[in-house]
Structures are given as C-alpha cells and as structure tokens.
Amino acid sequence: MILVVVEYANGKVSKSTWEMITAAQDSAKDSGRDASITALVLGSNVAAIAAEVAKAVDQVLVADLPALTQYDPELWSAAVAQIATEGEASLVLIGGSRSGREYSPRVAIKLDAPLLEDVITLKAAGETLTAQRYTYLARVTETIEAAAPIAVVTIKPGVFNPATPKAESAEQFDVDLSLPTPRLKITDKTVERTSRVGLTEAEIVVSGGRGVGSAEGFTQYVEALADQLGAAVGATRAIVDAGWRPYSEQVGQTGKTVQPKTYIAIGISGAVQHLSGMNKSKTIVAINRDAEAPIFKIADYGIVGDVTQLIPAILTELKK
Amino acid sequence: MRILTYIRQVLDAEESVHIANHAVALENSKLVMDTMDEYGVEEALRLRESGIEAEIVAVAVGPARVQDALRTALAMGADRAIHVETDIRLDAIAVSKVLSQLATQEQATLIFSGGQQADWDSHALAAATAERLQWPQVTWTSALELKGTTLTGKHDADEGSEFFTLELPAVVTTQQGLNEPRYPTLPNIMKSKKKEMRKESLDQFGVTPKLKFVTAEVQVKDRLNKILDGKDAPAAAAQLVDLLRNEARVIA
Ligand SMILES: Cc1cc2nc3c(=O)[nH]c(=O)nc-3n(C[C@H](O)[C@H](O)[C@H](O)COP(=O)(O)OP(=O)(O)OC[C@H]3O[C@@H](n4cnc5c(N)ncnc54)[C@H](O)[C@@H]3O)c2cc1C
Ligand SMILES: Cc1cc2nc3c(=O)[nH]c(=O)nc-3n(C[C@H](O)[C@H](O)[C@H](O)COP(=O)(O)OP(=O)(O)OC[C@H]3O[C@@H](n4cnc5c(N)ncnc54)[C@H](O)[C@@H]3O)c2cc1C
Numbered sequence: 001m002i003l004v005v006v007e008y009a010n011g012k013v014s015k016s017t018w019e020m021i022t023a024a025q026d027s028a029k030d031s032g033r034d035a036s037i038t039a040l041v042l043g044s045n046v047a048a049i050a051a052e053v054a055k056a057v058d059q060v061l062v063a064d065l066p067a068l069t070q071y072d073p074e075l076w077s078a079a080v081a082q083i084a085t086e087g088e089a090s091l092v093l094i095g096g097s098r099s100g101r102e103y104s105p106r107v108a109i110k111l112d113a114p115l116l117e118d119v120i121t122l123k124a125a126g127e128t129l130t131a132q133r134y135t136y137l138a139r140v141t142e143t144i145e146a147a148a149p150i151a152v153v154t155i156k157p158g159v160f161n162p163a164t165p166k167a168e169s170a171e172q173f174d175v176d177l178s179l180p181t182p183r184l185k186i187t188d189k190t191v192e193r194t195s196r197v198g199l200t201e202a203e204i205v206v207s208g209g210r211g212v213g214s215a216e217g218f219t220q221y222v223e224a225l226a227d228q229l230g231a232a233v234g235a236t237r238a239i240v241d242a243g244w245r246p247y248s249e250q251v252g253q254t255g256k257t258v259q260p261k262t263y264i265a266i267g268i269s270g271a272v273q274h275l276s277g278m279n280k281s282k283t284i285v286a287i288n289r290d291a292e293a294p295i296f297k298i299a300d301y302g303i304v305g306d307v308t309q310l311i312p313a314i315l316t317e318l319k320k
Numbered sequence: 321m322r323i324l325t326y327i328r329q330v331l332d333a334e335e336s337v338h339i340a341n342h343a344v345a346l347e348n349s350k351l352v353m354d355t356m357d358e359y360g361v362e363e364a365l366r367l368r369e370s371g372i373e374a375e376i377v378a379v380a381v382g383p384a385r386v387q388d389a390l391r392t393a394l395a396m397g398a399d400r401a402i403h404v405e406t407d408i409r410l411d412a413i414a415v416s417k418v419l420s421q422l423a424t425q426e427q428a429t430l431i432f433s434g435g436q437q438a439d440w441d442s443h444a445l446a447a448a449t450a451e452r453l454q455w456p457q458v459t460w461t462s463a464l465e466l467k468g469t470t471l472t473g474k475h476d477a478d479e480g481s482e483f484f485t486l487e488l489p490a491v492v493t494t495q496q497g498l499n500e501p502r503y504p505t506l507p508n509i510m511k512s513k514k515k516e517m518r519k520e521s522l523d524q525f526g527v528t529p530k531l532k533f534v535t536a537e538v539q540v541k542d543r544l545n546k547i548l549d550g551k552d553a554p555a556a557a558a559q560l561v562d563l564l565r566n567e568a569r570v571i572a
Contacts, residue, residue, distance in 0.1 A: 009479075071478075073447060073457060098478050102459045105448035108413055114530035115413050117442055135441050135536070139337050140344060143534040183456035187472075188483040204570070229571060241497060248479055253436065254460075254495050262570040272333045283568050284543065285560070291547070300543050301563055305550015313557035318571075 001034055001087050002027070004057065005080055006041045007095040008049045015201055016095045016155070018162030021056050023122050023155045024093055025163065031124035033090055039170075040083050042076060044069045050172050055165035060172040061087075065179075071099055072182040077106030079177050084111060089150060091124070096154040107152050114146035116153045129153070137253055137276035158200055158259045199232045199249065205260045207234030207251055207278070211267015211288060211307055215244040221311040222266055228318050234258065236274050252277035267307045270295025287311070321372065321488075322426055323364045325398065326419060326433040326445065327380045328354040329389035333438065342535040343409075344439070353389040355501075356434025358396075359494035362501040364432055365397045367466055375399050379422055381415050383407050387517060394512035395504030401515070402426075406522040411531040412440075416448035418525045423453060429469070429489040435460050436495075443493075450491040458484055459493040 002024040007014040021037060028035030039057040041050045043064065050062045063079060076099070084092050084107070092107060094100040096118045108115035116122075119131035120141075128147045133156070135142045199205060206229065208222035218239065226233045235245040237252055251258055253273040263281035268274060270286070270293055278284070279298055286295040286302040287310055296302050303310055331337070332350040339345060353361075364376045378393035380386040381404040390401040404418050423431055433446045443459070450457035460476040469488040474481055476495075504512070546563065550556040564571045 073459075077451070098460065098476065101443040102447055102457075105413065105416070105444035105446075106451040108444075108530075109416070109448050109451040115411070115444055115448075116531070117412075117444060130534070133441070136331070136337050136344060136439055137333065137441070139538060140339070140536050141539045142536045145532040145534050146530060147532075148530070183486060184458055185485045186482045187485055189477070189480060190482075191480040237496065247476060247481060253438075254497075262564075262568075280541075283570050285564065286547075287550075289550075296545070296547055298541075298543055299545065299547065300568065301560060302545075302547040303550040303556045303560055304547060305553060305556060309553040310550050310557055313553040314561060316554075317557045317561040 001089050002037050002091045002093065003080070003084050003087060003089040004037055004039050004093045005095070005100075006039050006049060006053050007097060007100070008043070008046070011048060013049055013052045014095070015162055016097065016157045017053060018056065019157065019160040020093045020095060020155045021163035022160040024091070026160070027091065027122040027124045027129070032126060033124050038087060038089070040080065042068050042079050051169065054169040054172055056163045057170050059170050061175045062172055063175050063177050065177070067179055070186060072184060073099070073103040073106060074180050074184075075182055076103040077110060078180050080107045081110035082177055083175060084150065091129070092150070092152045094152065094154045096156045100154050104152050104154050111150055111152065113150045113152050114148050116144060116146060116151060118154055118156045120156050120159045122153060122155075137272050138257075138279055139276075156257070158257065196226065197230070197232045199234055199251070199256050200258055202232035202260055204229050204231035204262045204264070205234050205251075205258050205278075205281070206231045206264045206266065207236070207268060208239065208266045209236040209268030210238045212239075213267075213308070217307070218244055221307055224315060225264070225266070225311060228315060231264075236268055265295050265299075266311065268295055269293050270298070321430065322375045322377060322428040323367070324377050324379050324419070324423055324426065324428045324431045325357065325360045325364050325393065326431065327357050327361070327378050327386070327389050327393050328434065328437060328439075329380070329382065329386045330354045330437070330439040337538050339536055339538055343533065344536055351385065351388065353392050354434050354438045356436060356438065356495060358501040359496065359498045360432030360434060361393045361396050361398060362499045363464060363494055365502070366499060372466060377402060377426060377428070379419065380404070381406060381410065381418050381522070390517060391512055392504065394515045395509045396502055397508065399515065401517045402520060403517060404520045404522055404525070408522075408529065409533055410527065410529055412442045412444035413448050413530045414527050416445055416452055417527050418522070419445065419449045420452035421525055423449070431491045433491065433493055434495070435493040446491045446493045453489070453491070455489045455491055456486055457491045458486055460495055461492055462495065462497045464492070464498070
C-alpha cells in the first residue's frame with residue numbers, strides 16, 4: 001500500500017496532493033508492488049477534504065480530531081508513522097512543503113526507513129526505490145537509491161502532473177490515533193494572504209528586487225505588470241528583509257521554489273540563492289540596468305535598462 | 321548549559337559546479353562553512369554574550385578537510401570542536417545517529433543546525449536528531465530568546481510566520497535573517513589554533529547509510545539569451561512585448 005498524506009489549505013485539497021497521487025502511480029508502474037493508494041487526512045473539520053480526495057485514490061483514512069487543529073511536527077509524525085505501520089505501507093509520500101520536510105524525518109526514524117527528500121522522479125522495482133532530486137541550489141540533478149521494505153519520500157511541489165479526480169469515490173474510514181502532547185507552543189501567527197493567484201500555482205510570475213527602488217516602486221512596477229498579465233508576484237530576500245514585501249512572496253533557497261511557464265525578473269541581480277528558486281522556469285525574462293547581472297545568463301529574453309522607464313513603456317505597449 | 325552547533329563544509333556559492341565520477345568534484349574549489357550553519361554558531365555566541373553560561377561545541381562529520389570549517393567556528397568563538405571522521409557520504413538520517421549520540425555523551429541541551437544544506441539541499445538532520453533524542457524541534461527560526469530553559473522566538477511556517485515557546489532540550493534550525501554572523505578577527509584566529517579539536521572515528525556510532533548516491537549531472541537548460549538594449553525604452557518595450565507575444569507565445 002502507498003500512503004499519501006494529504007495537504008490542504010483554505011478548505012481545499014492542495015495541488016501538491018494531486019501531484020503526490022501522480023507520483024504514487026508513477027512509482028508503482030511495472031514495479032510488481034501493491035499499487036493501491038491510501039490517502040490520510042489529518043486535521044479537524046476535514047470531512048470536505050476527505051470527500052474531495054476520495055475521488056482520486058483507493059481508500060481514505062480520516063483522523064478528524066480537535067487535537068489536530070494546529071499542525072505540529074511531533075503530532076503529524078506520530079500519526080503518519082502509526083498509520084503506515086498498521087497499514088503495512090511500503091511507501092509513505094509527504095508533501096515537499098516546509099512542514100512536510102520538517103516532520104518527514106521523524107517519520108523515517110520512527111519507521112527505521114530511508115528518507116528521500118524533495119524528489120522530482122520516483123520509480124520502484126521490488127524493494128528498490130530510485131529517485132532524482134536537485135542539489136547544489138538546484139544546479140545539479142542527482143539520482144539516489146534506497147532499498148528497504150518501507151521508505152519515506154517527500155515530493156517536490158510543482159513537478160508531477162496533478163492527478164485528475166474520477167467520478168466514483170473511494171471508501172472512507174475513521175482512524176484512532178495515540179498522539180503525543182505537542183511541546184512546541186505556537187503563541188501567535190502572522191498569516192499573509194493575497195488576492196492574486198498563488199505563487200507556486202501561477203503560469204506567470206512577476207518578481208521584483210532591490211532594483212525597483214522602494215516598496216512604492218514595487219507596487220508601481222511589479223504589481224502593475226502582474227495585474228496586467230494576471231500573474232502572481234514574487235520578491236527577492238533583499239526586499240523581504242527590507243520590509244517592502246511579505247515573506248510569503250520570497251522566491252529562492254529560503255523562500256518558495258517556482259516553476260512557472262514564464263518568470264519575469266525586474267531589478268533582480270540573480271544571486272545563486274534566488275536562482276535556485278526559479279531557474280527551472282520555462283521562459284525567463286529579465287530587466288536590469290547592469291548588463292553584467294548574472295540573471296541575464298539564464299534569461300531567454302531581457303532588456304538592459306532602467307526599470308522606471310521600461311516598465312511604464314511595457315505597460316503602455318501591453319494595453320495597445 | 322552546553323550547546324552543540326553542527327557545522328558542514330560546502331562549495332562556496334559563487335564557485336562553478338563540476339562533475340567527476342558521477343559526483344560533484346570539490347578538488348581545487350573554494351570550500352566554506354555552510355552559511356546556514358554560521359547563523360547557528362553566531363546565535364550560540366550571542367546567547368552566551370547575553371549572560372547565559374554556556375559551553376559551545378562545534379561538531380562536524382566528514383573527511384579531514386571539514387576541520388577547516390570547524391576551525392572557522394572556533395575562530396568565531398566556539399570553545400572546542402569534535403570531528404567525526406569519515407570519507408563516506410552519509411545521508412541526514414545516518415548523520416543524525418552520530419549527532420544524537422554526541423548530544424547525549426556531551427549532555428547538551430540545545431543543538432543548532434542550518435535549515436537547509438547548501439550542497440545536498442536536505443532539511444532533515446535537525447528533525448531526525450530531535451526524534452532520536454525524543455526532543456522537540458523548531459525549524460527556520462528568525463528570532464530567538466532564552467530565559468532559563470524557556471526558548472521563545474519566531475520561525476517561518478508554510479504560510480507566514482509563527483511565534484513560539486518551547487522548553488529545552490531542543491533542536492533548532494537557523495537561517496539568514498536570524499543574525500549577522502561575525503567575521504573571525506586575527507587574534508581570535510590565533511587563539512583558535514590552541515583550542516581542542518577532538519577526533520572521533522565513525523565506527524563507534526554504528527551508522528549504516530540509508531541512501532545510495534548513484535549519479536549527478538549538471539543541468540543547463542539552453543537559454544535563448546536575447547538581450548535587448550533599453551536606451552530607447554519605448555522601442556525596447558515594443559520589441560520585448562512582440563517577442564513574448566509572437567515568438568515565445570507566453571502572453572496574450
Ligand atoms: C543562506 C542564504 C539564503 C538566501 N536565500 C535567498 C532567497 O531565498 N531568495 C533570494 O532572493 N535571496 C536569498 N539570499 C540573498 C541573495 O544572496 C541576494 O542577496 C538577494 O537575492 C539579492 O536581491 P536583489 O536581487 O533584490 O538585490 P541586488 O543583488 O542588490 O540586485 C539589485 C539589482 O537591481 C539592479 N538595478 C538597480 N536599480 C535599477 C534600475 N533602476 N533599473 C534596473 N535595474 C536596476 C541592479 O543592477 C542589481 O542587479 C540568500 C542569501 C543567503 C546567504
Ligand atoms: C549561460 C548559463 C546558463 C545557465 N543556465 C542555467 C539554467 O537554465 N538552469 C540551471 O539550473 N543552471 C543554469 N546555469 C548554471 C549551471 O547549472 C551551472 O551552475 C554552470 O554551468 C556551472 O558551470 P560554469 O563553469 O559555467 O560556472 P558559472 O556558471 O560561471 O558559475 C557560477 C555562476 O553561474 C550562475 N549560476 C549559478 N547557479 C545557478 C543556478 N542555480 N541557476 C542558474 N545560474 C546559476 C551564476 O551566475 C553564478 O555566478 C547556467 C549557467 C550559465 C553560465
């Protein structure tokens with residue numbers, strides 16, 4: 001059995017979950033393994049999530065408990081390890097989100113299993129799993145292997161094609177869990193919301209760096225162009241640290257990884273830590289006044305020039 | 321109290337990546353302490369400078385050359401170093417077995433480790449170590465304060481950030497924004513040469529690698545590199561929009 005731990009947000013199953021289901025199907029193809037997929041939904045008031053995901057898997061296990069209202073690495077890992085053991089899973093798939101990558105190592109230790117992190121391909125043959133993943137700030141693609149009766153894998157978001165729901169729904173079962181008491185107490189949160197399309201789901205991302213001049217410049221150039229194109233907005237760490245933009249918009253090593261059809265970088269130098277979050281974009285467009293800026297090395301299209309003149313001119317041109 | 325800061329030595333971010341024998345070749349390249357780990361060393365030093373009595377022990381697992389990174393930690397101000405020597409590349413789950421045993425031997429109550437490894441991109445060491453020790457963990461911290469055994473601070477979550485509180489012992493991951501790591505001064509570099517660097521063999525830790533590293537490839541996607549001169553802004557804008565509409569066909 002392949003166990004997929006469902007990720008969801010704002011009452012909907014996340015795209016990453018549909019991607020994990022595809023990864024599960026891919027891995028099992030011609031493997032001689034039990035390819036049935038069990039989805040595990042952890043949370044409170046998650047009936048709608050369970051019903052939604054039931055359309056793409058063989059079985060749904062639901063732990064709908066008040067104790068699971070707030071994500072916690074110790075709670076989540078205890079729950080997943082228990083279900084994986086009881087269900088004799090051969091493979092546990094967890095989202096490559098910040099939280100998924102934080103609790104999955106605990107699951108691996110509990111199960112005495114190998115951990116394959118942030119994979120972009122996954123293939124099983126007998127007890128051997130082979131996967132590819134990016135290393136060296138996404139400059140290198142590495143192939144890794146693990147041989148074990150059970151393995152824990154996190155799936156890099158935005159790589160696998162999302163699975164499509166079927167007409168019929170799989171059966172749902174409630175599960176009992178023995179859970180630890182969380183020791184990390186969350187006292188407050190700052191949740192950043194945006195009315196635009198999600199950064200990791202958008203077809204076009206327009207990002208700005210220090211070259212936009214100021215927080216106002218970001219609105220005037222980056223947000224204006226994004227709205228004109230129906231795009232999501234991204235930012236460099238430099239301007240997140242400067243307080244111009246929220247952390248949720250940061251692209252790069254310590255922010256989000258995006259892989260849109262088109263990435264437009266405005267006033268961004270192209271530091272390796274930024275590139276690692278966007279260098280897999282299909283088409284890259286750069287605007288920077290420094291012809292030597294590293295961003296141009298990985299750009300398909302670009303203009304060497306001043307943001308304050310070029311963006312208004314581009315907006316005028318787009319409205320024609 | 322005793323603080324362990326886990327140190328890794330990685331390729332400098334500005335260096336080119338080369339592959340030889342199906343793996344990234346590091347010979348003749350500039351190697352540095354992983355920046356993510358520097359924030360951990362700095363934070364440990366700051367905790368001590370804020371008046372907490374603490375011994376700071378830098379720990380590394382790897383070939384002989386990782387002693388250079390440990391020396392940097394000593395020159396920043398760590399008190400002593402432990403080097404567990406091995407030429408085998410170990411995955412994070414395997415390394416956590418070493419780090420957790422060292423934490424127990426050293427009676428440490430706080431472990432710092434970088435949030436993400438600049439070379440292997442792994443996030444796993446901290447959580448795996450915490451699990452083996454049955455300690456709590458907090459990842460991606462951007463502010464920390466320690467009062468007695470209560471650690472409070474701020475960390476990044478999936479969306480936005482969270483304020484937290486936690487009782488030691490704990491494992492904490494560090495990242496850019498937590499602090500500004502200091503540069504070792506010349507006198508401190510001199511002093512660090514006299515500090516203890518204890519060498520341990522990997523054998524005693526009972527480690528078996530969980531992953532096999534098969535191949536590595538540098539991936540370069542061919543880019544078109546059509547870069548226009550923007551001195552005449554309206555003309556360049558018109559040309560770019562035309563290329564994006566009619567050649568790349570990525571905008572309407
Ligand atoms: C451990 C670590 C993790 C990191 N993680 C991330 C991360 O996740 N994401 C990230 O982005 N960074 C990250 N960084 C920071 C990264 O190294 C860079 O400092 C940052 O990306 C630079 O941001 P920038 O391009 O906005 O600024 P700069 O490097 O200052 O570049 C600004 C650019 O704007 C251009 N410019 C200026 N004025 C104009 C104008 N009027 N018109 C046109 N162009 C103009 C300049 O030529 C320059 O190229 C990390 C660093 C470390 C050490
Ligand atoms: C013209 C050119 C195009 C490239 N396009 C891509 C690409 O589309 N996708 C990709 O993953 N890598 C790309 N890279 C980086 C590539 O994967 C290797 O890092 C690089 O080729 C290493 O060999 P080099 O000796 O040319 O070193 P250089 O490329 O000279 O070494 C370091 C420089 O490469 C650039 N670079 C470093 N890391 C990255 C990165 N993660 N992404 C993009 N550029 C980076 C930076 O400008 C950095 O200063 C490109 C590099 C070049 C020179």
